[in-house]
Amino acid sequence: MSENYLLEMKNISKNFPGVKALDEVSLNLYPSEVLGLVGENGAGKSTLMNILNGVFPPDEGQIIVDGREVRFSGPLEAQRNGIAYIHQELNLIDELNIRENLFLGRELKKKFKLLDIKKMREQTRLSLKKMQLDVDPETLVGSVSLTIKQLIEISKALMLSASIIVMDEPTSSLTDEETEILFGIIEQLKTQGKGIIFISHRIEEIFFITDRVTVLRNGKLIGTKSTKETTYDELVEMMSGKEVEKRFFKESSNIKEEILLEVSNLYGGEILQDINFKLKKGEILGIAGLSGSGRTELLESIFGTFKVTKGEIRINGNKYRPTSPKKAINKGIAYLSEDRENKGLFPDFNVFKNIIVTKAEKDIKSSKVKKMKPYVNELINQLNIATPSLEVEIRNLSGGNKQKAILARWILARMNVLLVNEPTRGIDVSSKIEMYKLLYKLTKREIGIIVVSSELPELLAICDRILVMYEGRINACFDREEFNKETILKAMWKKSELPEKEKSHGY
Amino acid sequence: MGIRILKVRTNKDLVFRFFFIAVIILISSIFSTHFRSQANLINILNQIPPLAFVAIGQTLVILTTGIDLSVGAIMSMSTIISASMMEYGDMLSVFYSVFLIIFISLFFGFINGLFIAKLKMEPLIVTLATSTILNGINLFILPYPGGYCPSNFTNLFSYKIFDIMPLSFLYFLVIFLVFYMLLHYTSFGRHIYAVGGNERKAGLAGIKTDKIKIGVYMLSSLCASLSGLVLAARMHSGDPTAGEDFTLMSIAAVLIGGTTFNGGEGGINQTLTGIIIMTLLTNILNLFGVSPFYQNILTGLIVLVAAIYSAFNQ
Numbered sequence: 001m002s003e004n005y006l007l008e009m010k011n012i013s014k015n016f017p018g019v020k021a022l023d024e025v026s027l028n029l030y031p032s033e034v035l036g037l038v039g040e041n042g043a044g045k046s047t048l049m050n051i052l053n054g055v056f057p058p059d060e061g062q063i064i065v066d067g068r069e070v071r072f073s074g075p076l077e078a079q080r081n082g083i084a085y086i087h088q089e090l091n092l093i094d095e096l097n098i099r100e101n102l103f104l105g106r107e108l109k110k111k112f113k114l115l116d117i118k119k120m121r122e123q124t125r126l127s128l129k130k131m132q133l134d135v136d137p138e139t140l141v142g143s144v145s146l147t148i149k150q151l152i153e154i155s156k157a158l159m160l161s162a163s164i165i166v167m168d169e170p171t172s173s174l175t176d177e178e179t180e181i182l183f184g185i186i187e188q189l190k191t192q193g194k195g196i197i198f199i200s201h202r203i204e205e206i207f208f209i210t211d212r213v214t215v216l217r218n219g220k221l222i223g224t225k226s227t228k229e230t231t232y233d234e235l236v237e238m239m240s241g242k243e244v245e246k247r248f249f250k251e252s253s254n255i256k257e258e259i260l261l262e263v264s265n266l267y268g269g270e271i272l273q274d275i276n277f278k279l280k281k282g283e284i285l286g287i288a289g290l291s292g293s294g295r296t297e298l299l300e301s302i303f304g305t306f307k308v309t310k311g312e313i314r315i316n317g318n319k320y321r322p323t324s325p326k327k328a329i330n331k332g333i334a335y336l337s338e339d340r341e342n343k344g345l346f347p348d349f350n351v352f353k354n355i356i357v358t359k360a361e362k363d364i365k366s367s368k369v370k371k372m373k374p375y376v377n378e379l380i381n382q383l384n385i386a387t388p389s390l391e392v393e394i395r396n397l398s399g400g401n402k403q404k405a406i407l408a409r410w411i412l413a414r415m416n417v418l419l420v421n422e423p424t425r426g427i428d429v430s431s432k433i434e435m436y437k438l439l440y441k442l443t444k445r446e447i448g449i450i451v452v453s454s455e456l457p458e459l460l461a462i463c464d465r466i467l468v469m470y471e472g473r474i475n476a477c478f479d480r481e482e483f484n485k486e487t488i489l490k491a492m493w494k495k496s497e498l499p500e501k502e503k504s505h506g507y
Numbered sequence: 508m509g510i511r512i513l514k515v516r517t518n519k520d521l522v523f524r525f526f527f528i529a530v531i532i533l534i535s536s537i538f539s540t541h542f543r544s545q546a547n548l549i550n551i552l553n554q555i556p557p558l559a560f561v562a563i564g565q566t567l568v569i570l571t572t573g574i575d576l577s578v579g580a581i582m583s584m585s586t587i588i589s590a591s592m593m594e595y596g597d598m599l600s601v602f603y604s605v606f607l608i609i610f611i612s613l614f615f616g617f618i619n620g621l622f623i624a625k626l627k628m629e630p631l632i633v634t635l636a637t638s639t640i641l642n643g644i645n646l647f648i649l650p651y652p653g654g655y656c657p658s659n660f661t662n663l664f665s666y667k668i669f670d671i672m673p674l675s676f677l678y679f680l681v682i683f684l685v686f687y688m689l690l691h692y693t694s695f696g697r698h699i700y701a702v703g704g705n706e707r708k709a710g711l712a713g714i715k716t717d718k719i720k721i722g723v724y725m726l727s728s729l730c731a732s733l734s735g736l737v738l739a740a741r742m743h744s745g746d747p748t749a750g751e752d753f754t755l756m757s758i759a760a761v762l763i764g765g766t767t768f769n770g771g772e773g774g775i776n777q778t779l780t781g782i783i784i785m786t787l788l789t790n791i792l793n794l795f796g797v798s799p800f801y802q803n804i805l806t807g808l809i810v811l812v813a814a815i816y817s818a819f820n821q
Contacts, residue, residue: 095705096697104713105694113693117692
């Protein structure tokens with residue numbers, strides 16, 4: 001039986017100073033198979049994959065590729081042996097074009113060691129075509145979207161004739177439609193006999209694309225299941241090790257009558273057109289749409305980082321003209337960016353400083369900052385932020401806890417409008433549920449929340465209303481009673497015919 | 508995906524700069540009869556090579572997000588050895604001296620690269636240190652301008668083809684072509700851009716980034732030593748401070764050309780425009796009798812404008 005495996009990792013153990021990162025974990029992969037690898041953050045998924053990729057050696061255990069035992073000295077050797085690891089943070093150089101990236105480090109040459117640019121361009125064009133990408137090989141990688149980058153990375157793996165492709169959270173920053181393209185490609189790879197290890201936090205995707213799932217928890221193998229024979233609840237239980245609330249159901253809403261934020265006839269940049277909507281106190285308003293539909297730009301235009309060309313915004317009835325984040329914050333508007341690592345955190349500052357920073361900037365004297373510690377501690381307890389102490393540098397926290405710390409920052413600074421972009425990107429399932437609960441809890445404080453998300457189930461779970469954007473306009477609006485996945489998806493994909501009257505009075 | 512604009516490398520900036528150069532030439536030709544004289548043309552052709560060599564080398568270094576402050580000292584060293592080792596004036600001693608100069612420059616470039624690549628030290632500090640050391644050695648060998656370069660040596664650079672084009676300018680054309688090919692048609696050249704774009708990712712793609720960096724500093728030193736040879740041939744003597752101004756001038760030419768300190772963007776086409784602009788401006792200001800002090804102020808301002816321009820283009 002075992003000779004059928006494309007890859008076998010047997011009883012792999014790995015110790016890091018003070019931590020047993022992996023404890024006798026085994027994993028195997030057949031040709032033409034997609035194997036899901038799931039587990040909460042810190043379960044050991046990346047450690048296992050890094051060992052496979054030769055980043056560091058295992059303390060114990062065997063790796064068998066194509067029937068022979070191997071031990072790679074580094075990613076390059078792994079690559080030569082047919083293993084391609086597509087990192088979440090893609091390994092492409094923005095300053096180089098697609099062709100140069102595809103051939104980086106193994107350029108084709110002609111006479112006198114000169115580069116054979118023509119041939120490389122031709123091959124690049126061919127492999128882009130295989131990915132159904134209609135892009136010029138000379139396009140600078142820095143200017144293409146994440147999906148295209150993802151597909152370029154896969155092309156690279158295929159060019160290296162990789163037989164085992166590891167994809168680490170490939171969909172975490174893709175929208176539904178982009179994910180579909182990717183899944184189409186994965187199906188193709190399967191028919192070519194490739195084995196794919198698919199790491200994802202999105203359980204729905206695991207069910208959609210994988211044949212078997214391997215579950216890790218705290219560095220231990222919990223089990224490998226055939227995807228068809230397992231259930232959502234079972235997987236979540238295996239991952240978290242306890243009976244957790246698997247899904248979030250909103251029991252009731254806290255909407256008050258007062259209108260908190262009113263946007264009318266808003267135009268912004270070259271994208272946003274004629275945006276009208278109102279946000280009430282205690283309301284969670286979702287914004288759905290494909291990438292490029294203007295979702296993010298809408299949030300940023302309210303926060304003052306995207307240029308508004310026309311229109312009016314009122315906060316609590318008062319006119320507000322967004323010009324800078326500072327002004328927005330003074331008016332009580334906070335923004336949780338989708339890129340929390342770069343735009344939301346001061347990674348080298350400790351937890352306390354990260355939470356206090358806006359409040360300190362706004363209205364307390366520097367001599368009084370220390371006195372805030374008890375408040376911050378209380379907030380940390382309330383929000384259930386798992387941190388050893390206030391003094392730990394925030395980059396050491398997990399994704400979910402980082403996100404909660406940013407929320408704490410805004411709560412402390414008494415914000416009343418929260419603009420949230422992709423609140424649960426890259427966060428594991430149980431933290432996601434906690435985040436949903438937290439957002440719901442915030443509405444009790446009369447905070448109004450606007451959530452942008454490319455995960456429709458998420459919006460369906462937490463929102464009171466969902467606006468659907470399409471090509472920079474609001475295409476449709478659904479109240480909670482009308483929520484229906486299919487109709488919302490349809491509105492995301494196609495311009496809907498709304499009667500003029502309804503359009504003009506806004507949402 | 509629709510809104511994003513897919514970018515390819517373009518020459519728009521380059522065209523703009525050449526247009527700027529054309530305007531300078533046009534205006535100067537109208538206002539100055541000296542400018543359009545044959546003597547001044549020869550003068551300009553003479554002035555381009557020393558700045559050009561050192562700036563081409565500097566470009567490679569800056570492309571990798573580094574900087575080489577030791578080029579001036581290498582140039583001075585080059586003039587000093589030329590002026591003190593060729594006293595018999597025979598071809599053999601010329602050959603030996605040039606060989607020695609190239610060897611020393613490569614050695615210092617190697618040291619620069621070694622410290623920067625292997626010990627991950629700041630290029631600014633490392634090259635400043637080697638520069639200071641080399642300057643000390645220079646002053647020790649030749650404390651004041653002097654020595655003598657024989658005609659066997661100077662003719663190698665100053666002989667004029669058709670009585671107009673100095674040999675050094677021909678070398679410049681050849682070297683420019685060679686470095687252009689190196690940057691665009693060899694993997695070494697592409698890897699320079701990759702290292703400048705993202706060193707870690709370049710390493711993960713299997714590029715030996717240390718080798719690239721060491722190579723780049725060695726080439727920069729080599730180019731600087733060539734600049735020194737041209738200077739020595741022009742002065743017929745050596746000068747321990749001959750290269751001093753060229754460190755900043757070379758960086759200025761690179762920046763004006765449009766290669767930025769962000770790395771991975773720009774190239775020697777760009778630097779070429781920087782070299783021409785700098786040379787023309789110096790030439791014109793000299794023709795109009797503007798004091799060197801004002802010239803320094805102007806050079807500084809131009810660098811500042813170039814930096815502002817590239818910052819706004821980000």
